[in-house]
Amino acid sequence: xxxxxxxxxxxxxxVDGEPHVIVAFDFTKPGKGQALYKCKxxxxxxxxxxxxxxxxxxxxxxxxLEDRDMQYLYQDESGYVFMDQKSFDQVHLSEETLGDDKYFxxxxxxxxxxxxGERAIGITLPNFVNLKVTHTDPWVKGDTAAGNNKPAxxxxxxxxxxxxxVEEGDLIQIDTRTGAYNTRVKE
Amino acid sequence: MAEPNWRxxxxxxxxxxxxxxxxxxxxxxxxxxxxxxETPHRVPGNAPEAYIAPVPSGDxxxxxxxxxxxxxxxxxxxxxxxxxxxxxxxxxxGSRHLPEFTMLEWYRAQADYHALMDDCEALFHxxxxxxxxxxxxxxxxxxxxxxxxxxxxxxxxYTDTTAHQxxxxxxFDELIACAIEPRLGWDKPCFLTDYPAELAxxxxxxxxxxxxxxxxxxxxxxxxxxxxFSELTDPEEQRARFAREEAQRLQAGQPPYPVPDRFLAxxxxxxxxxxxxxxxxxxxxxxxxxxxxxxxxxFTPEEL
Numbered sequence: 001x002x003x004x005x006x007x008x009x010x011x012x013x014x015v016d017g018e019p020h021v022i023v024a025f026d027f028t029k030p031g032k033g034q035a036l037y038k039c040k041x042x043x044x045x046x047x048x049x050x051x052x053x054x055x056x057x058x059x060x061x062x063x064x065l066e067d068r069d070m071q072y073l074y075q076d077e078s079g080y081v082f083m084d085q086k087s088f089d090q091v092h093l094s095e096e097t098l099g100d101d102k103y104f105x106x107x108x109x110x111x112x113x114x115x116x117g118e119r120a121i122g123i124t125l126p127n128f129v130n131l132k133v134t135h136t137d138p139w140v141k142g143d144t145a146a147g148n149n150k151p152a153x154x155x156x157x158x159x160x161x162x163x164x165x166v167e168e169g170d171l172i173q174i175d176t177r178t179g180a181y182n183t184r185v186k187e
Numbered sequence: 188m189a190e191p192n193w194r195x196x197x198x199x200x201x202x203x204x205x206x207x208x209x210x211x212x213x214x215x216x217x218x219x220x221x222x223x224x225e226t227p228h229r230v231p232g233n234a235p236e237a238y239i240a241p242v243p244s245g246d247x248x249x250x251x252x253x254x255x256x257x258x259x260x261x262x263x264x265x266x267x268x269x270x271x272x273x274x275x276x277x278x279x280x281g282s283r284h285l286p287e288f289t290m291l292e293w294y295r296a297q298a299d300y301h302a303l304m305d306d307c308e309a310l311f312h313x314x315x316x317x318x319x320x321x322x323x324x325x326x327x328x329x330x331x332x333x334x335x336x337x338x339x340x341x342x343x344x345y346t347d348t349t350a351h352q353x354x355x356x357x358x359f360d361e362l363i364a365c366a367i368e369p370r371l372g373w374d375k376p377c378f379l380t381d382y383p384a385e386l387a388x389x390x391x392x393x394x395x396x397x398x399x400x401x402x403x404x405x406x407x408x409x410x411x412x413x414x415x416f417s418e419l420t421d422p423e424e425q426r427a428r429f430a431r432e433e434a435q436r437l438q439a440g441q442p443p444y445p446v447p448d449r450f451l452a453x454x455x456x457x458x459x460x461x462x463x464x465x466x467x468x469x470x471x472x473x474x475x476x477x478x479x480x481x482x483x484x485x486f487t488p489e490e491l
């Protein structure tokens with residue numbers, strides 16, 4: 001069982017008998033009042049989004065999902081296609097179901113596909129992925145302030161803030177849990 | 188991984204602004220003849236409050252607020268006091284909460300909470316002389332007078348129940364947090380005033396209306412910035428309220444506090460007074476247009 005201090009973005013739990021994922025989370029405490037845990041939840045089966053506020057003392061059942069090792073194959077009009085490398089079963093996940101996870105998929109990448117019964121309802125990515133920068137403004141010589149940042153777009157179309165020294169063609173490591181730049185990677 | 192800490196380096200502008208704001212706060216209070224004091228961070232107990240959990244430090248605790256020592260100073264005859272200090276509250280972490288944060292408290296003898304509202308307006312005028320601020324794309328007019336909205340009026344305006352009913356159903360905090368707070372202080376800052384008496388353990392009841400206490404919270408752009416009271420000066424009443432709060436704490440499994448006997452004894456000498464606690468990190472968030480508290484501190488606990 002989870003309690004309120006376990007709640008965070010990405011946690012998967014059962015709500016009203018169905019698996020849900022927390023897509024946004026915040027702790028708040030009005031005035032001198034009780035601690036409140038504000039969650040935006042996505043029903044992993046229907047995709048519906050809603051807000052729910054919990055308070056200290058509540059407990060939660062982890063979502064009963066089976067993780068299956070699969071390889072990401074390709075994207076086509078039916079969605080994103082993954083294959084179980086033992087059984088060679090293929091599953092399809094829609095762009096909508098994947099959400100921002102779609103930006104961190106690389107051909108032939110191994111991921112965990114989350115199964116609710118026989119149904120694929122999401123994936124768990126590795127914590128870090130390396131992606132190539134396809135567009136960013138050039139580094140202005142003399143701009144040595146280490147704190148300056150700028151937007152960059154990577155090969156999957158995802159845009160994020162990076163330090164000013166990152167250049168087009170660089171390979172960068174991104175934390176898939178936060179979507180943030182982590183470091184440059186030497187090829 | 189030999190890259191410099193780019194995210195930390197990127198905080199430079201806000202950290203510089205934070206330092207400027209701290210200087211501005213000190214100048215503001217010194218100009219008005221307030222004495223800056225420091226009281227111990229490590230204490231045998233805090234003022235017991237049902238929902239504030241302490242961080243233990245040996246056999247004692249890190250203070251969750253300097254409130255009791257500040258009032259002992261008031262009782263000893265210091266009429267205008269302020270303190271800027273770190274405070275600790277266990278397990279409080281969110282986009283607007285850190286378990287270790289910076290508090291500004293100030294106290295005025297011979298004053299009630301109205302004087303503190305005036306102080307808030309003047310403090311912002313000193314810190315943001317342009318008379319407005321822009322936070323997350325919204326412009327907020329800081330020109331006085333700011334809105335004064337009672338808790339009763341806020342429930343009538345933003346909910347389908349009353350404060351009294353919400354308390355009875357244990358929905359008060361949730362309605363404040365989800366239905367009321369997010370709507371306050373977007374055109375001008377808003378003082379949410381006159382809380383139900385049971386929600387103000389250290390506040391004076393409103394003369395002529397014992398149902399409510401002279402307590403306000405200041406909201407700007409939906410952000411809760413400060414909590415203030417006309418102080419309770421009756422030691423017997425205070426002792427009884429502490430006992431109620433302490434019982435609630437113990438029931439929730441929190442470590443016991445010793446009864447603050449010295450404070451209670453000296454409270455008999457405290458003049459009529461008003462005091463306020465303001466979250467400095469949130470103040471910096473507003474004045475530097477930062478969406479989260481993480482952006483205005485050098486390190487969050489997760490970065491240590």
